[in-house]
């Protein structure tokens with residue numbers, strides 16, 4: 001027989017107390033785990049959304065006077081080329097219609113509308129449309145301004161264009177634009193291969209857009225790449241808010257868990273005063289008493305941690321869609337398991353350190369009291 | 371004089387703080403020789419248990435010294451004193467004080483748990499003392515499956531498993547009937563016959579006959595040193 005066996009025998013005998021502590025720790029761990037999982041899912045989701053919703057960065061001329069179409073190839077050939085999802089080139093200029101200045105953007109229709117899925121006509125997606133060279137798409141307020149609608153003819157620099165459609169209003173600068181196919185605008189304005197800017201989006205969830213921008217600047221000397229992070233910032237902010245909420249909730253639950261362990265241990269030691277007195281009287285040292293209680297609390301923590309991670313994963317799966325509008329697909333991972341065990345032992349240690357030290361200091365004459 | 375095993379020197383014990391401070395032991399002087407069997411008798415509240423726990427190195431006196439085998443026990447720190455108890459003393463507590471979740475043999479093994487012995491050795495030694503108290507066939511029972519007398523035997527086995535020179539017992543027969551009490555007294559008699567020094571607190575004068583020396587106490591003082 002050794003100290004471990006004493007601890008195990010006692011755990012079995014006082015299993016209702018032990019179970020109470022296991023449940024206390026389990027609840028704390030489950031809360032933390034589900035919170036960690038939801039935040040992680042939100043982060044992943046953020047990455048997905050950045051891909052989906054518009055450019056991560058724009059590239060504009062800086063020291064060079066002009067970008068040209070073939071610069072796209074240079075970006076694709078650079079070391080971040082494999083991460084680049086969409087490059088959407090744009091030529092932007094001002095033209096006159098009925099003596100009014102209007103911004104016109106020459107675009108590659110498919111890449112532009114894939115990158116900006118929120119631009120729609122009558123609610124339908126534009127990423128697969130085909131536009132003729134003499135067709136244009138009007139922004140909502142521009143169409144309103146000139147009183148034109150689908151099928152009308154608009155004259156720009158003595159050339160007639162047919163209105164392919166009018167964009168649904170989106171409440172941003174796109175409402176005041178006219179979109180024309182890049183090639184036809186380039187030839188209309190006599191601008192050859194000129195490009196005003198590229199908008200690019202990257203696949204990469206892990207690499208910061210700032211890094212992508214830097215690599216682009218190296219690949220295209222004389223240009224500036226400006227990370228665009230509005231979408232990301234917006235979502236990041238909501239993750240931040242959720243994190244704060246989750247942190248606060250987890251801390252409260254963790255404190256309750258620690259209190260459950262603390263009070264249970266204190267009453268348990270109260271009940272075991274005689275027993276500890278016997279241990280001390282027959283020659284056990286402080287460290288022997290600490291070992292017995294330490295083994296008990298480790299076993300309890302381990303059980304609480306294992307149960308907690310299981311329940312936490314389930315909780316995240318069920319609550320994720322409600323709390324944070326995310327689906328949790330990835331379930332259990334080794335990292336999560338280790339985190340859970342660490343949280344569990346943390347709760348166990350915090351809750352028991354005072355009672356155990358108190359127990360180890362008990363007087364041996366306690367064994368003679370009755 | 372060379373036979374003196376334990377020496378209690380001018381011991382005083384106070385409990386509590388002023389103004390409720392009580393003077394429980396008043397200058398106790400007592401020598402116990404190797405191989406003696408001593409009973410401490412006296413009225414309830416006279417200080418018997420207090421004296422016994424001080425003699426067992428479990429209860430720090432307010433004043434005075436306790437020497438066992440020329441070691442001043444209360445000069446040692448708590449951990450060293452625990453070690454000293456483990457090597458030299460055995461205790462039979464009131465109400466047996468067995469751990470209810472351990473079997474008889476496991477209870478007996480307790481004092482050996484922290485020693486550097488193999489599990490087999492611990493079991494062997496525990497079984498040997500269980501035989502000595504006549505309980506080898508009930509070694510694997512839990513305390514609640516044993517009678518009062520049997521539990522007492524287990525407690526005695528636990529007190530002697532570390533082969534101490536001195537066994538201290540506080541009213542070990544308190545809750546037993548006379549017949550069982552006599553049996554237990556005989557077990558202590560055998561221990562003493564084999565060379566162990568036995569010191570026992572007991573209420574009941576009928577057990578006086580089992581001891582070579584009977585010490586009596588009154589109001590924290592020794593009224594008869596016996597011997």
Ligand SMILES: Nc1ncnc2c1ncn2[C@@H]1O[C@H](COP(=O)(O)OP(=O)(O)OP(=O)(O)O)[C@@H](O)[C@H]1O
Pocket residue numbers: 385386392394412413414415416417418419420421573
């Ligand atoms: N821890 C303590 N704190 C305060 N007073 C105590 C304490 N232990 C004992 N006493 C008091 O000291 C006196 C002697 O107690 P002790 O237990 O030594 O007597 P006793 O002779 O063993 O009595 P009994 O025969 O009833 O067991 C009693 O008045 C008791 O109330």
Ligand SMILES: [Mg+2]
Pocket residue numbers: 418419420540
């Ligand atoms: Mg007493």
